[in-house]
Amino acid sequence: MGKLLRGRNDEYGGVIVHMDDEAMDPATFISSLASSLAVWKLQGKKGVWLRLPIQRANLVEAAVQQGFWYHHAEPHYLMLVYWLHKSAHTLPENATHRLGIGAFLINQNREVLVVQEKGGQYGGTGVWKLPTGAVDEGEDIYAAAVREVKEETGIDSEFIEILAFRQIHKSFFQKSDLFFLCMLRPLSFDIQKQEQEIEAAKWMPFEEYAAQPYAQKYEFLMYLHDICIAKIDGNYTGFSPIPTTSYSVQKSYLYLNSTEAPKRYSKL
């Protein structure tokens, strides 16, 4: 019988094993894993989570041979799972969405901040677009919008509202995508464009921007531009971020219609 693997219990009747500490050969690992699974089964455990750092890639095949399957992976580790119980498994799904932002900023002349991208779908096409980018892992949506504007154009800005968002599916392998159209107020106006990704950046009359063939091509974009115009004219309210605490320690942001929300928020 193999030496038992060290696991810690989770809150859902399962076990989590991190194979971080010591190197192990596959034969020893199979023996230990088989013995451990037998013990956990007797203990009535349900799910088993096995975290293999990339340095333990030599153990992946052995775990799969024992009946484990993949749950998720990050650059430095692979998480595998196994279900010991006779009931159907209730292991939670992996992350399903990526998030992106588009930033809408106008100056005092009703000009919108736009960029031409060097690469991607619109590289070399001469199309002027709103600055866009991905929300990084662990980043707040509003912070991503401010960061992308600064990175691409050098403009400092203050976040105002999420004006609208779109959900699309199968955007990246099987994953879905949420795109947030964000309104920001510029705090500086001199453009310093980023060299690596941005071909050009400028302030452009909004009507000229919206009249481009690109902007007329997709119903989705025309909707977004209508919202932008309504916002410029003071006839639209989106969602603003409000800091709050969800659990005892965790700070997070709630996005809501703050002009209509109860008084409780107005002090924030």
Place this chain on the structure above:
Amino acid sequence: MGKLLRGRNDEYGGVIVHMDDEAMDPATFISSLASSLAVWKLQGKKGVWLRLPIQRANLVEAAVQQGFWYHHAEPHYLMLVYWLHKSAHTLPENATHRLGIGAFLINQNREVLVVQEKGGQYGGTGVWKLPTGAVDEGEDIYAAAVREVKEETGIDSEFIEILAFRQIHKSFFQKSDLFFLCMLRPLSFDIQKQEQEIEAAKWMPFEEYAAQPYAQKYEFLMYLHDICIAKIDGNYTGFSPIPTTSYSVQKSYLYLNSTEAPKRYSKL
């Protein structure tokens, strides 16, 4: 020199290899992979995506030895990546967020639909909660809300609005979480609770629900309940889903403030 692996080009100067077709031993694979990398490098390729179905778990260690690292995994495959170019890699990040919904439904007596869960953090506590659940991969947010209400309580409903949403980080391993508070209109009123996860379900006076110690414990929940009351009283507007097309073929939903949005939407 090993036989070259068959790859197809992607739009970003990279190569994608699917190892689905034939079984291969690790030694043959290493030889083929090394030869292929040399050829792709000469061709000026940048990123290499290597998709190993779980049946090819025997090749994971070999790929890692060649310098590949993990990008993401799903139950049936592991995706590894390699960067051939001298520039910093620009490979896109993995999915970063999971999505969840909470459903707010009231009947004509100003009673709110609530459940007691069997498991999880509130199992056995007697706490009455709004129905909640995860948005499945590939599922629209509004559809997830309607589905969860039906599954947990048997109530048919029509989606009205997203009232607010919250973003929290490190909710599930390193992944973030978006929770959408959704308002739905009940189309039926007789509760048929789900056996597996739900201990009890009922219509409960909203004030009684909001007065529970649980509902007073977190600032976040008090905010949500204030919004619910404002909505009941007709003083709040959230985001409604509008069907649209983003690219030539893809149907998707845009969530926006439809009461203030331009006329273009009102026909939808």
